Amino acid sequence: MSGQLFKDETLDIDSDTRSELIARFLDFIDDESVLREDEDLFPYESDGLAVYRQKPPLVVLPETIDQVQKILRICHELQVPVVARGAGTGLSGGALPLKNGIVLGLAKFNKILDIDAEARTATVQPGVRNLAISEAVSDLNLYYAPDPSSQIACTIGGNVAENSGGVHCLKYGMTVHNVLQVTAVTIEGELITVGGTAADTPGFDLLGLLHGSEGMLAVTVEIVVKLLPKPNTTKLLMAAFNSVDTAGDTVAEIIANGIIPAGLEMMDKPAIIAAEAFAKCGYPTDVEALFLCELDGTEEEVQDQLQKVDALVRKNNATVIHIAKDEEERLQLWKGRKSAFPAVGRLSPDYYCIDGTIPRRHLSRVLQQMNTWSAEYDLRIANVFHAGDGNLHPLILFDANVEGELEKTEELGGKILELCVEVGGTITGEHGVGMEKINQMCVQFDSNEITQFHAIKNAFDPTALLNPGKAIPTLNRCAEYGALHVHHGELPHPDIERF
Amino acid sequence: MNNPIPQSEAGNDQSEALLAQVEQAVAHKQKLNITGQGTKSFLGLINEANALDVSKHSGIISYEPTELVITARAGTTLKEINNTLSGYKQMLAFEPPAYGDNATLGGTIACALAGPAKPYLGGTRDYILGCKVLTGHGQILQFGGEVMKNVAGYDVSRLMTGAMGTLGVLLDISVKVLPQAGYELTLVQETPAETAIKDMQALAGLGLPVTATAWFDNTMYTRIAGTESAINAAASKLPGQKLPGNMTDSANLWRQLREQELPFFNNSRPLWRISVPALTKPLDIEGTWLYDWAGMQRWLYTDATADTVRKASSAVNGHATLFRADEKIKRDAGVFHPLPATLLNLHQRLKQEFDPAGIFNHQRLFPEF
Numbered sequence: 001m002s003g004q005l006f007k008d009e010t011l012d013i014d015s016d017t018r019s020e021l022i023a024r025f026l027d028f029i030d031d032e033s034v035l036r037e038d039e040d041l042f043p044y045e046s047d048g049l050a051v052y053r054q055k056p057p058l059v060v061l062p063e064t065i066d067q068v069q070k071i072l073r074i075c076h077e078l079q080v081p082v083v084a085r086g087a088g089t090g091l092s093g094g095a096l097p098l099k100n101g102i103v104l105g106l107a108k109f110n111k112i113l114d115i116d117a118e119a120r121t122a123t124v125q126p127g128v129r130n131l132a133i134s135e136a137v138s139d140l141n142l143y144y145a146p147d148p149s150s151q152i153a154c155t156i157g158g159n160v161a162e163n164s165g166g167v168h169c170l171k172y173g174m175t176v177h178n179v180l181q182v183t184a185v186t187i188e189g190e191l192i193t194v195g196g197t198a199a200d201t202p203g204f205d206l207l208g209l210l211h212g213s214e215g216m217l218a219v220t221v222e223i224v225v226k227l228l229p230k231p232n233t234t235k236l237l238m239a240a241f242n243s244v245d246t247a248g249d250t251v252a253e254i255i256a257n258g259i260i261p262a263g264l265e266m267m268d269k270p271a272i273i274a275a276e277a278f279a280k281c282g283y284p285t286d287v288e289a290l291f292l293c294e295l296d297g298t299e300e301e302v303q304d305q306l307q308k309v310d311a312l313v314r315k316n317n318a319t320v321i322h323i324a325k326d327e328e329e330r331l332q333l334w335k336g337r338k339s340a341f342p343a344v345g346r347l348s349p350d351y352y353c354i355d356g357t358i359p360r361r362h363l364s365r366v367l368q369q370m371n372t373w374s375a376e377y378d379l380r381i382a383n384v385f386h387a388g389d390g391n392l393h394p395l396i397l398f399d400a401n402v403e404g405e406l407e408k409t410e411e412l413g414g415k416i417l418e419l420c421v422e423v424g425g426t427i428t429g430e431h432g433v434g435m436e437k438i439n440q441m442c443v444q445f446d447s448n449e450i451t452q453f454h455a456i457k458n459a460f461d462p463t464a465l466l467n468p469g470k471a472i473p474t475l476n477r478c479a480e481y482g483a484l485h486v487h488h489g490e491l492p493h494p495d496i497e498r499f
Numbered sequence: 500m501n502n503p504i505p506q507s508e509a510g511n512d513q514s515e516a517l518l519a520q521v522e523q524a525v526a527h528k529q530k531l532n533i534t535g536q537g538t539k540s541f542l543g544l545i546n547e548a549n550a551l552d553v554s555k556h557s558g559i560i561s562y563e564p565t566e567l568v569i570t571a572r573a574g575t576t577l578k579e580i581n582n583t584l585s586g587y588k589q590m591l592a593f594e595p596p597a598y599g600d601n602a603t604l605g606g607t608i609a610c611a612l613a614g615p616a617k618p619y620l621g622g623t624r625d626y627i628l629g630c631k632v633l634t635g636h637g638q639i640l641q642f643g644g645e646v647m648k649n650v651a652g653y654d655v656s657r658l659m660t661g662a663m664g665t666l667g668v669l670l671d672i673s674v675k676v677l678p679q680a681g682y683e684l685t686l687v688q689e690t691p692a693e694t695a696i697k698d699m700q701a702l703a704g705l706g707l708p709v710t711a712t713a714w715f716d717n718t719m720y721t722r723i724a725g726t727e728s729a730i731n732a733a734a735s736k737l738p739g740q741k742l743p744g745n746m747t748d749s750a751n752l753w754r755q756l757r758e759q760e761l762p763f764f765n766n767s768r769p770l771w772r773i774s775v776p777a778l779t780k781p782l783d784i785e786g787t788w789l790y791d792w793a794g795m796q797r798w799l800y801t802d803a804t805a806d807t808v809r810k811a812s813s814a815v816n817g818h819a820t821l822f823r824a825d826e827k828i829k830r831d832a833g834v835f836h837p838l839p840a841t842l843l844n845l846h847q848r849l850k851q852e853f854d855p856a857g858i859f860n861h862q863r864l865f866p867e868f
Contacts, residue, residue: 118697119777120704142704163650174648176657177625192841197776198817199617199795202835203846203864204666205624208657212650229706252565258588258678298707301729357646360566389647390566429648437651444651448638452853456653459848472652 010469013057013100017078021102024074025060029067033108035059044103047088047095048150051406052435056083056097063108065183065191065221071104072219073189081465082187084215086127086155090162091353092434094214094470101465104219106157112136113222120227121180121197126157126220130164133225142227145172148430149338157220163212165430167263167337170388171296174430176211178226184210184218187461197224209456214432215467217460231296234262235306236330239313240287240320244268247289248363250316251387254293257312259305263294264388265337268367271344271382271395278343281336282329284320291387292337294330340384341395348380348397352409356420357391357429369419370394377412379405391429392420418443433471441471442478450475510558512572514631514639514670520551521668521858522637530861533664535574535606538599541823542610543663543834543863553605553668559583560671561645568628568645570673573605580604584676592620592677596757605669611661614757615711615722618792619703620677624660631671632659635854645673658849664860665868666853680710680724685749686739688719692781692790695719698738699793700777707733711753715763715789722753756791763789766800769824771808773797775817782811798822805832812836835864843867 018036025034035041036058045053062068075082081101088095097103109125112133116122117140122133130151133144147166148154154164159175160182172178181195195207210217241247247266254261267275269288276283283290295305306323313321324330336343344351358366367383374381380397394416398409417427417440427433427440441450453472457464473481524531530548534540557574564587571580577597584590594614595607608630613622629643632655642655659669690698692714699712702721708729711722720742723733734741742749755761764770766787773782774796781788786801801808805821805828812819818836821829838846843865850857850868857868 118700118704121777163654165648169648173621173625176654177621186841190841192845194842196816199774199792200611200622200661201774202818202820203838203842204662204849205611205657205660206842206845208624208654208660211654211657213653217653229704232706255567255678256565256587258681260678297725298729298733300732301708301725304726304728357648359563359568359645361563386648391646391648424644425646426644426649426651428651429646430650432650433652441651446640448636449640449642449652452634452636452638452640452655453652455852456655456658456849459845459852 010098010100013080017080018057020078021058021074021080025071028070029060029062033061033063035061044085044088044097044105047085047090047093049091049093049096049434049436052093052096054097054099056101056103057099059103059105061105061108065185068104068185068219068221069189069191072185072187075102075465076187076189076463079463079465081468082219083467084161084219086158086161087129087153089150089154090158090434091355091431092428092436094162094432094434094467096435096470098469106155109157109221115140117142119197120229121224122227123222123224124156126160126223127155130154130156130159137227141230143230144225145178145228146175149341156223156225160211160220160223161213161215162430162432165386165391167265167386169386170264171260171262172228176208179207179211179223180226181224182207182210182220183222184220186218187463187465192218212432214434214471216457216471217466219466231262233299233302234294234296234330235302236324236333237293237295237306237309237313238283238290238320238322238324238333239293239318240284240290241316241318242288244289244367245364246316247291248360248387250313250318251291252360253312253316254309255388257308259295259308261293261388262296264291264386266291266385266387267337267340268383270380271340271384274343274347274382275336275340278346279336279339281332282322283336287319290320292333337384340382344382344395344397349399349401350397352396352398352413354394354396354413354416355391355428355431356417356425357389358420358423358425360387360390362423362425366392366419366423370416373412373415377408379409379412386429389429390425414440435470438471438473438477439481441473442481447475447478450478510560510572511555512558513556513574514633517551517553517556517633517668517670518637518639521633521635524549524551524858525635525637525856528856528858530858533609533668533860535603536576536599536601538597538602539606539610539612544829544866545826546861546863548861551668554603556670557603563645564589566645567647567676568673569676570645570671571604572671573603573669575604577602577604577607585679588679589676590679591626591674592616593623593626594757595623596759598758604672608660608669608672609662609664615713615753615791618795619710624657626675627656627660627672628675629673630656630659630669633668633670635667635856635858639670643673647675663864665850665864667859680708682727682730683710683722683724683746683749684730684734685742685752686721686723686734686737687742688739689717690714690719691717692788695790696778696780696794699790702737703793705736707736712793713756713789713791714794715761720752722749761789763787763798768800768802769828770822771799771801772820772822773799773808773812773817774820775812775815779815779817782815784808784811809836833866838865
């Protein structure tokens with residue numbers, strides 16, 4: 001998170017190279033798909049993290065795998081960086097363009113190629129929207145499980161690049177658990193297929209490695225996803241508490257009692273008030289915390305588990321306990337949670353969404369520290385929390401028009417992420433590192449680990465042309481950042497030259 | 500429940516000693532064979548290198564039942580882990596085969612073998628959260644962590660899972676655990692293979708708590724597991740008769756299948772493990788067959804040539820591993836299914852980046868590295 005720290009020190013692409021790229025792309029791609037006028041390029045200047053902007057010198061929109069191979073071969077030959085992009089909904093600046101590289105837009109790869117109802121798989125192009133898969137197979141009583149909040153717009157290719165999550169990860173996993181096979185093009189233009197539809201594949205788990213690799217290893221051109229049968233029964237219980245600690249402890253007890261809810265979402269008071277004002281979904285607003293606990297499975301299983309959860313929340317003195325009486329009310333209660341971001345957005349001109357994961361037992365400590373910082377920085381924070389898996393989304397409210405407030409917000413966000421690392425968690429649960437959290441990578445990993453990450457990239461992309469500068473910081477960058485953030489009196493990355 | 504379970508008394512951090520041995524081996528360009536208790540030493544090609552014994556690097560480092568995560572050193576036995584988890588009614592949901600009394604967590608993750616629940620609850624790679632690894636650069640590095648959602652940096656933990664120790668020495672490992680099902684039963688139905696393949700696949704599409712399906716001796720076996728009322732209700736909707744006996748008898752059947760202790764596995768011919776897509780019809784290879792994983796993992800005893808088995812497997816988008824055979828046959832045929840050239844090239848480049856001197860588990864996975 002580094003608006004002021006984000007400095008693109010690369011030079012603009014030189015005009016000869018740009019002209020050559022255009023000419024060579026036009027040999028096999030139609031004129032309208034090689035975007036080169038400012039008015040066509042501006043829509044690509046940022047992704048979902050709009051505080052970072054960079055107009056790309058060129059955007060190319062291929063529609064066949066063969067075209068992607070040709071584009072990458074040309075870029076490899078001319079040593080031009082490539083930023084792959086889906087719908088541009090990413091929240092960490094992973095698809096931020098580069099001054100000296102092209103944007104490879106995969107929006108035209110928007111077809112569902114095959115649905116195999118019996119094998120319960122779908123073969124899709126990377127530009128297919130996440131929700132479109134579930135919609136296409138709904139009549140077959142199937143769905144695609146990962147449901148990031150942007151699922152109406154985000155693409156499955158982007159989901160692979162970020163290893164996207166959602167509210168149902170605790171039971172159904174992230175993207176990596178729900179994708180069987182990825183076909184991708186390397187920077188050298190070679191087509192590779194990793195994973196497969198068989199039970200497993202020989203050799204290294206390259207399918208796992210490509211997930212969450214943020215477009216740095218290869219460009220995904222086709223994906224086979226796993227489809228699940230829709231659960232026979234789904235029930236939602238809402239419980240509200242007078243303290244965040246009790247709500248957190250109750251979540252722990254539910255899991256200790258052998259129940260894995262399909263979703264377990266917690267909100268603190270500011271988030272509850274905002275969501276209720278926005279969605280009018282029936283949340284109590286005089287409580288400190290509430291959670292939504294969704295149980296799915298067979299009718300008997302869900303009834304057994306619902307009774308157990310109900311008994312636990314009663315024992316822990318929940319002030320409000322409500323089980324959605326029908327599907328309509330269930331969706332209404334979810335609507336509040338799912339609109340928490342825009343709801344919080346109405347409280348303030350701008351908000352900044354953080355994405356750290358913590359071991360849940362440290363929730364109380366982390367929230368208390370955030371409250372202290374909130375007062376110190378004079379910035380309000382609302383919290384929504386994937387409580388089942390410890391993924392915390394503090395939303396910092398700020399006004400970008402107030403001078404210095406964005407910088408203050410970014411500094412506070414950085415501190416929160418570093419606290420997540422300190423308690424044994426991570427700087428990103430599901431949004432990715434991108435450009436945004438690149439400095440915090442230096443806090444989570446030491447120099448040798450970061451060097452090993454670069455080595456992995458080197459195995460795929462030795463001249464670092466795929467999305468360079470994202471996700472994995474250079475050691476020099478870490479040294480610079482470390483000089484700003486001396487931790488516990490220890491100099492991080494002590495082996496790096498400082499300047 | 501919220502306090503970490505203390506490090507087990509037998510715990511023993513040997514990472515510095517192991518690092519010293521690796522540094523020595525790198526300096527002298529000596530190859531090393533990473534070993535635990537040797538329960539899976541039959542898998543892959545054997546080489547003559549010195550052993551790097553990880554078995555003493557053992558002990559549970561932390562266990563958080565309410566956060567569904569356990570972290571242990573690679574030499575910790577599966578037995579200790581399973582016992583500890585059982586105390587909190589939890590389990591390793593991928594049901595790793597032990598193939599012996601003292602199987603270790605390190606070997607389990609390195610081989611990435613999974614039990615009957617794999618198609619329903621996931622395989623080894625679906626449960627790995629983080630690891631500490633000793634690389635061929637003589638460095639101890641930590642990746643992933645102890646939380647379920649973590650996308651910082653490349654997923655090295657998954658890369659290590661199933662790499663057969665060729666990329667580095669697993670030191671400490673964090674895995675996700677799940678609650679045990681309270682109740683299970685097994686349904687038995689006489690069925691020919693072709694029908695069983697379709698039925699097993701269809702059963703998992705019903706939204707019922709099916710957690711294993713297998714077919715052998717012309718019989719299909721279906722395990723359902725969950726709360727008692729749910730299982731009794733599900734049993735009434737599924738074909739087949741209840742396996743005689745109680746829950747232990749059901750559990751024993753699947754344990755024997757997982758551990759290759761069923762009478763089917765008394766056979767001196769080479770044993771192949773064939774992995775195929777769902778609904779793949781029976782393959783036309785002479786031999787005796789057992790289907791696990793809804794027919795997607797097939798065990799075959801045959802004297803057919805490796806070429807025959809591999810061609811038939813490739814033709815259906817599957818692959819074949821020569822799981823158990825004498826060393827000469829393994830050496831001639833190769834153990835793991837050969838990779839396409841582009842993927843082999845990526846494997847070699849990754850190997851180079853993790854173990855540039857090529858000291859770890861030479862040829863254990865593929866003859867090329």
